[in-house]
Amino acid sequence: MNLALVEKPFRHEALFYSGEDDFLRGTLPFLLGALRAGEPVLVALGEHRAELLRQALGRDAERLRFLEPQALANPARTTSTWREFLTEHAQNAGVVRGICEVAWPGRSAAELEECERHEALLNEAFAEGPAWHLLCPYDLEALGAETIAAARRCHPAPMQEGVAGHSSTYGSPKRAPGPFSGSLPSPPPEHEGLAFTSRGLGAVRSLVAQHGARAELAEAAREDLVLAVNELVTNSVQYGGGGGTLRIWHEPGALVCDVRDRGFIEDPLAGRIPPPLDQYGGRGLWLVNQLCDLVQIRSSPEGTVARVRMRTGERPTCASA
Amino acid sequence: MRYDAGVGAQEHLRVETRRSENRVVLHLTGELDLASSSILERALEDADVSSAPLLVLDLDELKFVDSTGLRVILLAHERARERGQEFAITPGSQQVQRLLSITSVAEHMRVLASPDDLSA
Numbered sequence: 001m002n003l004a005l006v007e008k009p010f011r012h013e014a015l016f017y018s019g020e021d022d023f024l025r026g027t028l029p030f031l032l033g034a035l036r037a038g039e040p041v042l043v044a045l046g047e048h049r050a051e052l053l054r055q056a057l058g059r060d061a062e063r064l065r066f067l068e069p070q071a072l073a074n075p076a077r078t079t080s081t082w083r084e085f086l087t088e089h090a091q092n093a094g095v096v097r098g099i100c101e102v103a104w105p106g107r108s109a110a111e112l113e114e115c116e117r118h119e120a121l122l123n124e125a126f127a128e129g130p131a132w133h134l135l136c137p138y139d140l141e142a143l144g145a146e147t148i149a150a151a152r153r154c155h156p157a158p159m160q161e162g163v164a165g166h167s168s169t170y171g172s173p174k175r176a177p178g179p180f181s182g183s184l185p186s187p188p189p190e191h192e193g194l195a196f197t198s199r200g201l202g203a204v205r206s207l208v209a210q211h212g213a214r215a216e217l218a219e220a221a222r223e224d225l226v227l228a229v230n231e232l233v234t235n236s237v238q239y240g241g242g243g244g245t246l247r248i249w250h251e252p253g254a255l256v257c258d259v260r261d262r263g264f265i266e267d268p269l270a271g272r273i274p275p276p277l278d279q280y281g282g283r284g285l286w287l288v289n290q291l292c293d294l295v296q297i298r299s300s301p302e303g304t305v306a307r308v309r310m311r312t313g314e315r316p317t318c319a320s321a
Numbered sequence: 322m323r324y325d326a327g328v329g330a331q332e333h334l335r336v337e338t339r340r341s342e343n344r345v346v347l348h349l350t351g352e353l354d355l356a357s358s359s360i361l362e363r364a365l366e367d368a369d370v371s372s373a374p375l376l377v378l379d380l381d382e383l384k385f386v387d388s389t390g391l392r393v394i395l396l397a398h399e400r401a402r403e404r405g406q407e408f409a410i411t412p413g414s415q416q417v418q419r420l421l422s423i424t425s426v427a428e429h430m431r432v433l434a435s436p437d438d439l440s441a
């Protein structure tokens with residue numbers, strides 16, 4: 001390993017691999033090294049890759065912590081996961097390590113876009129703080145060129161085929177899109193719309209619950225979606241000019257809710273940091289990220305749109321690559 | 322596009338305060354959100370509330386609570402603590418329990434099986 005690459009406390013490294021052997025070549029030394037040094041490791045992978053690792057590690061796998069794959073569904077949730085892990089091991093003298101594959105093959109373009117924004121934000125979120133080393137595998141065979149290029153842009157120290165390198169395309173934060181920049185495709189013509197103010201919160205919840213029932217969401221998922229949309233519209237009322245517009249529509253495999261208002265979210269880390277218990281308010285966006293399968297937020301001085309989706313039908317854990 | 326005038330907050334949440342020898346119980350019915358939070362806040366300011374040894378928020382008939390409602394509950398908990406008063410809640414519906422658990426608030430509060438319960 002080239003130690004000169006460790007300039008900042010957060011070592012954020014991409015592993016570009018082709019095939020399962022390559023994946024193991026890139027991850028096993030990292031994990032075994034951590035185990036030898038007594039460093040805490042959290043492994044966040046889809047079921048297929050996690051199983052591959054478990055089999056390769058044998059008994060050693062029991063000494064690692066594996067995150068349940070569903071926790072990776074909404075990329076924005078992952079920042080909190082790592083912060084909590086770091087806090088948990090704050091007393092440990094060694095470097096904390098993690099493996100995280102958020103951009104697995106089979107994810108939609110919308111999900112991959114959020115993955116890229118999330119990865120770029122990690123560098124900012126962990127610029128100061130305890131030293132830790134995060135390895136992010138990217139499947140060269142199954143992911144598109146755009147996704148790979150985006151990964152090169154947000155990982156300062158990429159590793160390919162087990163050899164540490166240096167990314168020539170790692171750009172300044174200004175080049176990567178901020179998490180809320182840009183726009184989203186327009187809602188489809190077949191949607192139901194409801195304009196709301198502070199007096200319409202109950203009506204919003206009812207409408208979401210109705211669509212949740214129509215989409216046959218399980219009760220828990222329906223309640224989660226109602227709560228999430230409620231948080232978004234409450235934010236619109238409190239910070240977005242007193243109200244906004246809700247649009248709901250059904251897509252194959254998902255129920256989508258889109259909330260627009262005139263507010264502007266300036267904090268790039270909004271919704272990604274779990275609020276401490278003694279902070280009484282300001283939990284809304286963080287909650288939305290925990291509850292929904294995907295959260296896309298676009299915000300500018302012209303206004304904000306927050307679009308959340310809940311998977312309908314069978315709720316898969318990660319796609320097996 | 323529909324425009325909805327919405328219902329008044331009063332129909333949204335009802336708080337009944339019941340004082341007994343060793344506790345005061347605030348029984349919530351309905352939905353606790355941005356529109357109805359002030360109803361709970363006002364009920365908590367009642368003189369009967371601060372003088373009891375134990376303050377119980379009975380959430381069993383609360384159908385819905387969000388982060389703004391949670392804020393009022395957390396503040397009530399903190400104020401009780403500051404005046405040396407015991408504080409407890411009842412579990413509430415699935416939705417209420419979900420919010421309290423996902424925010425890790427539940428593990429920091431005393432939960433009673435029912436509002437007149439003696440055990441934690």
